[in-house]
Amino acid sequence: MIRKVCLEKDLHREMRYWLLPRDLPLPPAFFAGRSCLLHSINSNPQRTWSPVTLHLPRIHTKTPRPRSMSMEQKSIKSFFKPRDAPPGNTSHKRTATSPPTTSKEPAAKTLKSTEPIEATLSDMKAQSTAVSTQDEHPQPAITTTLHLKYHKGDIFAAPQHSLLIHACNTQGSWGSGIAAAFRARYPAAFKIYRDYCTKTHKPTTNPVPTGTCLLIPPSETSNGKPKHWIGCLFTSAKYGKAKDSQAVILGNTGRSIKHLLAAVKEAERDGRGVNEIRMCMINSGKFGVPWERTVEVLESLTVEEGWKPAVDVWSVD
Numbered sequence: 001m002i003r004k005v006c007l008e009k010d011l012h013r014e015m016r017y018w019l020l021p022r023d024l025p026l027p028p029a030f031f032a033g034r035s036c037l038l039h040s041i042n043s044n045p046q047r048t049w050s051p052v053t054l055h056l057p058r059i060h061t062k063t064p065r066p067r068s069m070s071m072e073q074k075s076i077k078s079f080f081k082p083r084d085a086p087p088g089n090t091s092h093k094r095t096a097t098s099p100p101t102t103s104k105e106p107a108a109k110t111l112k113s114t115e116p117i118e119a120t121l122s123d124m125k126a127q128s129t130a131v132s133t134q135d136e137h138p139q140p141a142i143t144t145t146l147h148l149k150y151h152k153g154d155i156f157a158a159p160q161h162s163l164l165i166h167a168c169n170t171q172g173s174w175g176s177g178i179a180a181a182f183r184a185r186y187p188a189a190f191k192i193y194r195d196y197c198t199k200t201h202k203p204t205t206n207p208v209p210t211g212t213c214l215l216i217p218p219s220e221t222s223n224g225k226p227k228h229w230i231g232c233l234f235t236s237a238k239y240g241k242a243k244d245s246q247a248v249i250l251g252n253t254g255r256s257i258k259h260l261l262a263a264v265k266e267a268e269r270d271g272r273g274v275n276e277i278r279m280c281m282i283n284s285g286k287f288g289v290p291w292e293r294t295v296e297v298l299e300s301l302t303v304e305e306g307w308k309p310a311v312d313v314w315s316v317d
């Protein structure tokens with residue numbers, strides 16, 4: 001997904017444009033947390049200032065919420081504020097190539113809920129000189145959607161404290177596919193999953209609710225075993241021929257990944273760090289859901305404050 005955005009360079013108060021490597025993880029509060037973004041980029045050895053098009057996840061607006069804003073937030077949000085339309089009017093739309101309405105005051109962009117941000121360099125330079133501090137009306141909050149990055153190789157060869165995610169049934173079985181590989185590599189984690197499904201819950205009388213997750217902390221104690229978190233997404237109640245329909249699995253996928261990202265946030269708040277988040281192409285094997293359909297669900301997910309904004313998708317072929 002190609003997006004053009006502008007960022008203000010803090011040191012010299014000039015407008016500059018970042019060239020972001022396609023695989024650079026973005027912080028959750030992308031626009032509202034500019035210093036966080038700059039921090040991420042500064043740790044990237046290939047960083048470059050350059051007036052180019054950036055590769056970013058989709059950016060959406062959500063329901064306006066009255067609240068006081070910092071000067072920085074006002075500045076950023078004023079970039080998207082329509083200067084010739086009343087507050088709340090979201091019908092105005094311009095394309096990347098359409099000219100400003102006047103030479104002195106270029107029209108700003110107002111976003112529909114799923115409309116991408118696209119602006120020309122000249123638009124953005126003009127906007128940068130028109131940063132407003134008079135914005136007393138609530139403006140749409142800028143949010144990002146989950147970003148997927150693809151890799152070929154062994155998902156299990158992850159750094160310590162990475163989180164490995166796979167789709168699970170609620171019956172307590174990691175019987176085949178990648179689940180069987182998880183069971184072989186992480187027997188202690190499998191026991192935690194199995195006990196959760198069959199002792200904490202009961203498959204017949206009190207099953208684990210689908211659309212939830214189980215986040216298992218690194219639990220292998222044998223020497224040499226990797227210290228990996230395991231994320232179980234309960235996307236289907238049963239497995240085999242009794243698995244849920246594709247539509248139900250997809251609905252469960254959206255809710256369970258949200259549950260998991262919230263659980264990761266809680267774990268990190270408790271001081272237990274989670275490194276990379278790796279996922280196999282969930283649902284696409286034994287559960288029989290085309291990967292593209294799961295991608296639609298994952299990439300439309302709004303990243304809440306404090307959530308990891310990106311997931312690495314690993315496959316062997």
Ligand SMILES: Nc1ncnc2c1ncn2[C@@H]1O[C@H](COP(=O)(O)OP(=O)(O)OC[C@H]2O[C@H](OP(=O)(O)O)[C@H](O)[C@@H]2O)[C@@H](O)[C@H]1O
Nearest residue numbers: 167169174175176177178179239281282283284285286287
């Ligand atoms: N060793 C390996 N290394 C790397 N990648 C591997 C791999 N093996 C398979 N993949 C790939 O991993 C993706 C997901 O494919 P899977 O079929 O595993 O999972 P799924 O999410 O569709 O279904 C979940 C149910 O399957 C299980 O088996 P049981 O129901 O218990 O029998 C669970 O318990 C659930 O119930 C596909 O891209 C596979 O190519």
